[in-house]
Amino acid sequence: MTGSSGPKDDSSLGENLGMGIDHSSLFYIHPFDFPKQLHVNEVLTDNNYVNWSQEMKNFLFAKNKFEFINGTIKKPEKGSADYMPWMRCDAMLKGWLTTTIEKNIRNNVKYASTASEMRSDLRERFGKETSPRAYELKRKIAVIRQDGSSVSTYFTNLRSVWDQATSMQPFPRCSCKGCSCDIGKRVNEFQEKERLYQFLMGLDSDFNVIKTQILATKPTPDLSAAYHLVAKDERQRMISTEKRNQPESAAFKAFQRREGSFNKERNYQKIVKDNRETKEYETCTFCGRNGHKKEGCFKLVGYPEWWHGKKEKGKPKTVACAEPCPIPIPELTNEQYQIFVKHFLVQATMRGYKRGA
Structure with missing residues (x-):
């Protein structure tokens, strides 16, 4: 029995190492994957953990490896058939994580024994709510303005800060079973109204009319409807500006042509005048008089x-x-x-x- 179990264990090990693993398996690693790949747009710093964590989470879900770092798949015992495949996947995950971390932070976590421990350490240091970070986000929301950018760009920047603040300080949720007070719905409505006011306060003065119309509407439109109204007003203003600039441009070109003709005539008259003055001050070398040259001396x-x-x-x-x-x-x-x-x-x-x- 001992002799027969050897080949079976070797076959199982080879299958787990990737030679015959199903592509949907958690232990499957694509042949083109390697540890030093940069798979996210942002490198982790002291101030962007929320964005970095979200991008890494999406990437690991796509690779079917998120359960390795959230602690769902525990490290198997040595000698287990899944030990080596698990170690290979964990080593790949640690390489992905360290590649997307700033060098100063990387030196403090690169010696973690597993990818799950590395992620827990980073979340403990950067993911928890801190008063300075919360204050920074609140202040950024209060001072952010459109400043001549498009409505779409301004709204996208503002929503990014909102999402970071919500991740840092999530609104409380009702945990009562069978609750009929609709507190969750009312909290969401309150949050949407606060964000609507923040969005309108940051718009440029060009949108004062549409802001007044939105605030005067009963019931007050939600944030999404207000954004579309402002974007529509911006588009109509751009179209009106383009139509107004076309006749002005044609008139300017006609004025340029007219001014060019006038300049040509003025230059011609100046040349004639200069020639006459030059001729008037010419001196004949034969008779010594002005007004003609020797060749035309009578x-x-x-x-x-x-x-x-x-x-x-x-x-x-x-x-x-x-x-x-x-x-x-x-x-x-x-x-x-x-x-x-x-x-x-x-x-x-x-x-x-x-x-x-």
């Missing part, structure tokens, strides 16, 4: 036919008058008449420059 290239006045020495290309022209003013000599004409030509030229500028 003394050098000759006077045109329309030029009236005395022709000075140069290289005439055309002759304005082949014969002496009679003087229109008999009282003046020829020299006096030429000075008179020259004076009026200079005055006309200056008026032309001023008119063009």
